[in-house]
Amino acid sequence: MLHAEAITLAIGGKAILRDVSLSARAGEITAIVGPNGSGKTSLLRVLTGETAAAGRVRLDRLDVHPRAATALAARRGVLPQATRIAFPFTVIELVRIGHGAGQHATRADIPDRALARVGLGHLANRFYQDLSGGEQQRVQLARVLAQVWEPVGPGGANWLFLDEPVSSLDIGQQLSVMRIARNYAQAGGGVVAVMHDLNLTAMFADHVVMVQQGEIAGAGKPHEVLTSGRLSAVYGCALRVSTLPLGHVPYLLPQAAQEFVG
Amino acid sequence: MQGIILWEVRLPRVLLGVLVGAALAVSGTVMQGLFRNPLADPGIVGVSAGAGLGAITAIVLGSLLPIALRDSLGHFLIPVAAFFGGWVSVLLLYGVATHGGRTSVATMLLAGIALGALSGAVSGLMVYAADDQQLRDLTFWGLGSLAGATWAKVATAAPILLLAMAGAMTLGRGLNGLAFGEATALHLGIPVQRVKTLAILAVAAATGGAVAASGGIGFIGIVVPHLLRLATGPDHGPLLLNAALLGASLLLGADIFSRVIIAPAELPIGIVTAVLGAPVFLWILLRQRPMGDF
Numbered sequence: 261m262l263h264a265e266a267i268t269l270a271i272g273g274k275a276i277l278r279d280v281s282l283s284a285r286a287g288e289i290t291a292i293v294g295p296n297g298s299g300k301t302s303l304l305r306v307l308t309g310e311t312a313a314a315g316r317v318r319l320d321r322l323d324v325h326p327r328a329a330t331a332l333a334a335r336r337g338v339l340p341q342a343t344r345i346a347f348p349f350t351v352i353e354l355v356r357i358g359h360g361a362g363q364h365a366t367r368a369d370i371p372d373r374a375l376a377r378v379g380l381g382h383l384a385n386r387f388y389q390d391l392s393g394g395e396q397q398r399v400q401l402a403r404v405l406a407q408v409w410e411p412v413g414p415g416g417a418n419w420l421f422l423d424e425p426v427s428s429l430d431i432g433q434q435l436s437v438m439r440i441a442r443n444y445a446q447a448g449g450g451v452v453a454v455m456h457d458l459n460l461t462a463m464f465a466d467h468v469v470m471v472q473q474g475e476i477a478g479a480g481k482p483h484e485v486l487t488s489g490r491l492s493a494v495y496g497c498a499l500r501v502s503t504l505p506l507g508h509v510p511y512l513l514p515q516a517a518q519e520f521v522g
Numbered sequence: 523m524q525g526i527i528l529w530e531v532r533l534p535r536v537l538l539g540v541l542v543g544a545a546l547a548v549s550g551t552v553m554q555g556l557f558r559n560p561l562a563d564p565g566i567v568g569v570s571a572g573a574g575l576g577a578i579t580a581i582v583l584g585s586l587l588p589i590a591l592r593d594s595l596g597h598f599l600i601p602v603a604a605f606f607g608g609w610v611s612v613l614l615l616y617g618v619a620t621h622g623g624r625t626s627v628a629t630m631l632l633a634g635i636a637l638g639a640l641s642g643a644v645s646g647l648m649v650y651a652a653d654d655q656q657l658r659d660l661t662f663w664g665l666g667s668l669a670g671a672t673w674a675k676v677a678t679a680a681p682i683l684l685l686a687m688a689g690a691m692t693l694g695r696g697l698n699g700l701a702f703g704e705a706t707a708l709h710l711g712i713p714v715q716r717v718k719t720l721a722i723l724a725v726a727a728a729t730g731g732a733v734a735a736s737g738g739i740g741f742i743g744i745v746v747p748h749l750l751r752l753a754t755g756p757d758h759g760p761l762l763l764n765a766a767l768l769g770a771s772l773l774l775g776a777d778i779f780s781r782v783i784i785a786p787a788e789l790p791i792g793i794v795t796a797v798l799g800a801p802v803f804l805w806i807l808l809r810q811r812p813m814g815d816f
Contacts, residue, residue: 310705326708333711346558346701347756357698361710407710 261285262419262450267306267315269299269474276302277313277474284467286417286450289441291461291482293454294471295495300454301341301423303471307452308338308421320416334363336419336450337404341427343396345388351375351399352384358403363413374406375399377440379433393428401425401437411449419450427456438464462486462510470494483508535671538679539777540770542668542732543742545683547769548690548762549728550743553612555697555758556721557619559627560751560806563744564729567634569611570740571641573726573733575648576607581659582648597678605682605730611637612722666737666792668777679735686727687766693721694759701756739792741799742769748802772798 262284269277277299284290292300305311309324309332317324322331337358345354355371364370375381378398383391388399401422408418420441426434434457442464445451455461461468461482468485470478472494478485483503491499491512499517501510546564553562553569564570580603584592587599595602615637619630652660696717699707707714732739746769750761773791776798780789 305705308709310708329708329713330711333709336709338706338709340703340706343702343706346555347560347751349701349756353755353757357702358710360695361699361712 261320262290262307262452263316263318264307265316267303267313267317269302269306269311269313271302275474277306280315280471280474280476282469282476282479284450284452286412286419287445287448288466289445289451289453289464290467290469291453291455291465292469292471293456293458293461294477298471299474300471302474304421304423304452304454308332308336310338319419333361333407335408335413335415336421337362337407338421339400339404339423339425341423342393343400348387348389350385351380351388351391354388354399355403355406359406359409362407362409363415364409367409370409371402371406374402374409377405378402379436394430394433397425397428398433398437401440405440405444408449411444411447417448417450419452420444422451422453424454424456426460434460458486458491458512462512481508483510486510486512530673531671534673534676535668535777536774537676538671538735539668539774541676541679541683542736542739543773544766544770545687545728545732546739546742546773547746547765548687549725549732550769551747551758551762551765552690552693552697552721552728553725553743554747555693555700556616556718556725557630558701558703559630560748561627561744561803562630563741563803564608564725565738565740565743566803567615567630568637568639568641569608569615569634569725569729570733570738571638571645572611573604573608573730574738575641575645576603576605576730577601577734578645578648578660579603579607581656582652597674598682601678601682601731601734603730604734605727607641608730608733609722609726611641612725616718616722666739667788667790668736668773669788670736675735679731682727682731683735686724686731689720690724690728691762693717693724694757694762697721697758701758737792739773739795741795741803742773744806745795745799745802746772748806 264280264282267277267280280303292303294300306313307317309326309328312326319335322328324332352371355374359365359371375384378401380395380398380402388396391399404420408420411418426437429437438460441451441453465482468482469476470485477494478490486501488499488501491501497517499512501512503510550563553564554560577600580600584599592599615633618633619626649660696712699710699712704714746765747761750764750768754760754764776791776794780791780794783789
């Protein structure tokens with residue numbers, strides 16, 4: 261269980277997050293959505309202990325804070341939006357560095373399996389710098405998976421924190437990465453993802469937290485949060501949400517927005 | 523007679539060469555890991571110049587220190603002063619070139635030039651203030667040489683250099699993590715602040731100790747890690763240990779070369795290492811440009 265209570269963060273005198281509280285459960289994908297500049301990524305940075313903020317974040321019994329780096333590394337992996345690597349590491353060397361930071365560092369088969377899971381086993385010995393943006397993003401996901409390979413470890417559920425994990429991927433890869441996240445959650449792990457794509461969010465998230473100008477604008481199941489009224493207000497344009505005939509999965513067509521306005 | 527030459531002249535020189543070569547290569551490796559850039563070398567970005575300024579200041583102004591302090595430091599006065607000079611230089615450089623966990627290569631190189639020039643200028647002022655005996659001591663720094671090796675010098679340099687290298691050897695995992703940037707290093711469980719502090723101290727001590735013992739010998743710190751990354755990859759675990767071994771061998775080889783090539787005269791060893799190293803530096807610069815931070 262991840263608990264954030266009354267998170268307040270200001271950078272350079274500018275309020276980024278104001279009194280944000282949220283919970284995320286293991287076994288679920290929790291998506292953080294909101295417009296550009298709403299504070300999604302800053303919120304994720306506080307939740308991972310990268311940024312210290314006023315308020316309190318706890319991952320089970322662990323206090324999440326930059327000083328707790330070593331204890332946290334055994335419980336959660338973090339995928340940033342983009343990662344530049346300083347030296348010419350090969351793909352497998354890079355995944356091994358993630359693996360070495362986790363609690364399964366003695367199981368030598370994990371790095372190869374992590375690469376295979378993101379579909380890049382054939383690139384193991386290539387240089388990271390030579391890969392495309394989408395391939396780099398998936399290699400980083402493999403590195404994070406290798407760090408917290410088992411969704412449930414001796415200390416309880418392990419967690420993935422993903423910052424826009426599908427931002428540079430084509431639609432096939434977007435779906436396969438989201439399935440990896442879903443499988444991780446279904447096996448008992450926790451997943452917290454900052455998402456840009458509302459349709460993927462609606463498809464895969466169990467719990468949605470919407471952020472607007474550093475405050476929570478709504479939280480709950482996708483069909484409760486992703487409503488025409490709330491989206492139109494938060495994103496500042498007239499949007500109309502439809503629902504697939506089966507189930508509660510809402511979807512959103514940009515074309516419908518224009519129709520609505522016109 | 524031969525025994526004396528071997529024991530009193532050759533052996534201390536070999537030992538000093540091994541220590542200094544290893545220390546220069548290790549400090550280059552650590553510095554490059556810290557700055558996340560293969561161009562960061564203590565000689566190029568002004569850290570050696572800062573350490574040299576410390577050493578020169580100690581030679582020229584050391585007599586002004588309280589006698590109690592001078593006595594307690596003894597032979598270590600010059601290396602300790604060089605360490606402080608190097609330490610201040612790395613701290614300044616890191617403060618200027620790194621913001622929010624990212625290093626700007628251009629800023630690092632430019633700040634390094636400025637820092638080196640400033641240290642050089644102040645060192646020049648010190649030379650004006652020096653008397654004849656001090657001048658003789660100082661000339662030695664300009665050249666960069668192992669020729670002055672004595673057992674006393676080895677005994678002075680060894681503790682500082684060995685301590686710096688021992689500290690550096692613990693940094694493998696930390697520097698690997700820093701290659702991903704500070705945020706990801708933290709997520710990998712690395713105590714980033716502690717790694718940075720230790721890296722800066724190790725670079726300052728290794729560079730300061732080496733400069734105090736043998737003057738400014740350039741380019742070992744850039745050539746060695748670069749060659750090793752080509753051979754065994756960028757993993758800092760093996761890299762640090764191998765750098766110590768290859769740095770020692772390379773400087774020893776360069777010293778023998780500089781001693782025999784125009785015998786009975788001696789070529790300053792700095793010339794040999796620069797001829798080896800400058801092309802490597804230019805080559806890295808050329809290769810880096812398409813993906814650099816400029």
